[in-house]
Amino acid sequence: MTEKSPVMDDLTDFAVREHRSLWLDAWRCLIANRTAMVGLVVVAIFVLSSVGAHFFWNYDAEMDLDYGSKLLAPVLRVSEESPEIHIFGTDKLGRDIFRRVVHGGWNSLRVGLVAVSISLFVGSILGLFAGFFESADLNRFEKTLLMVGIGLGLGALPAWIARQPIQSLLFGLLGIVSVSTPSFLANKSRLRRLAFGLLGMLIGALAGIFVGPMVALVCGVIGLGIGLLLAKPVNGKVFSNIVMRVMDVILSFPSYLLAIAIVAFLGPGLEKGMIAIGVVGIPIYARLARSAVLSVTQKEYVLAAQSVGEGHGRILFRHILPNILSPIIVQATMGLANAILSAAALGFLGLGAIPPEPEWGAMLGDSYKYLSSGAWWAVLFPGLAIMFSVLGFNLLGDGLRDALDPKMRV
């Protein structure tokens, strides 16, 4: 820290300073932050080297075999015993470890990137909608959509039991009826519920009677329940509750244990690893986005946008989304670090890249059994690659948090 921080300058000439966007501001903070710059450089080195290697440095993993030079310690100079330079040594099949580490980066980073993209995209969208509909009143269209969705979804159960898809549609219709008749027996809510319950029971039982008496009974009971539920037009809280409950279930598992279990059942493979790590990460972003949305929906600019009659979609994507991006970006950067670690763990357990495809975790898993023969180089370098790439993203994320979060700038 210098004696006089840049923030102080900003304060003094606040009135006269030129207009700067949040992102430009953040960028300036980022490049002023030493740790963040270190992180950025490390990340850049890894990204550039692995992308460069993938496109410009030919490597055929299938053909890479040289028993003559297996488990060679690092050789930095050409001599008579070792005609080739292996700066990281060679592994049990005589493959140059440096080459495989650089090429492995492409796989390891790609898994991280795709996995985080999955969790980021799905999680943020879910959280965005959950948070927004929890705090805002639904308009008529959205209410209808929600009720039809609930009717169709719940109606699918009796429809499946009786093999009559029409039932599901009928329950969807009942949802529409419920939204479009909010005044129907409004002051006699018990009567209204009874009416809807009976209607639901009729839909279930009448359709079921064609299949069998028992089916009619069961579908009737289910229909009664659905009807009672549909009697009360819901608000967005229901949607949010459902989403967050599902997220809770995923969060009940320690995250990468769940990823390991999913891939264990799906079978090994890079793509499956990406999906598993991605799915497991969804709740973090959903929770983050939801709480961020909840904290901004009562801000003046959102209320102003609502009062001038802007549509919900516009408010959500033009006003709310840009203002909740920064915590999500920070989380995504840290998430990349975690995803790379999880991917390496999967690879180490033999659930990631299928050999001989190079991948850092898998390289470690391959080589650690040869440890007793003293081949330290075969495990040291892939591990260092994992550590430094993860460290790079963590440093960058830390710096980004300082840069993007004004509260942290003191």
Add this chain to the structure above:
Amino acid sequence: MGRYILRRLISVIPTLIGVTLVIFLFQRLIPGDPAVAMLGEHATAENVARIREQLGLDKPAFLDRDALAEGDLPGFFDSQYVSYFGRLLHFDLGNSIHRRIPIAETLKERFPATVELALLAMGLSLIIGIPIGILSAARRNSILDGTTMVGSLVGVSVPIFWLGIMEIMLFAVILKWLPSGGRLSSGIEIEPITNLFLLDSLLTGNWVGFTDALKHIIMPAVSLATIPTAIITRMTRSSMLDVLQEDYIRTASAKGLSEKVVLFRHALKNAFLPVITIIGIQAGSLLAGAVLTETIFSWPGIGKWVYDSILGRDYPIVQGVTLLIAIIFMLVNLLVDLSYAVLDPRISYE
């Protein structure tokens, strides 16, 4: 508060059912016929039939609509999931495919090993993480603080399985100070009381057993403790920094109280809540991290068992252990939630 506890307990039930559903659905992820996948291509028809029956694969997954159409109401609920859930209620996790013995039995043998490892790792990370976090908050921007921050960042970035391998290389292969794996040297016996070897050997005054068990557990515990230590340190530091800016801290210092009293009596109490949350979350990462750590150190706990079962495609074991870990994780977080009400009287749940 009794009502809050009750409500919180009830709210766990739907999540718990969701968890069993997820674990049940794992089986559906297996490409092809699960019975064949578990036994391999060359399985005998008789074995395949046995597994199919054991897993209930001849029944429908959730509800039997054909039985219902024939008027059989109880038959309607006779499905794979319902019987799976029913067995879980009797603490029956099914049988191992290959060894054909109940999973719950092997679990009883293996679980204490993991608990011992996880408890020691958690203890290490609390003993190291909290004091260092407090100190670096108190000496903000000092060399100690800088080192701590860098160290904790490195700590969360190290793949723990790699750290374990490096430890083995250094201390077992090169220096030969510590054994590279296992829980106890052969020939050494510890009278089982709790099956936590460190505790048992202390209780029976078995010093040889204690030192041997300690030598075996120290490396896995250290590598398992790395990430929690780093995270607990960071959390303690940032939470202390928040609290140290409060007015009552300045008042306490202005009154002339010693720094030690201010830090530990005034600040720490209030900085502790977020730390407890993190401890709860880290409990999960300890149990999950056990899969990697135990694999490297051949530690005979549930993590190594999961790894072996994945390799052997003994899927019921993977399901059973995952369920157990998820339930423990949920319980720990429930305790964390409940402890808030006790620790912070400002939080009123009535």
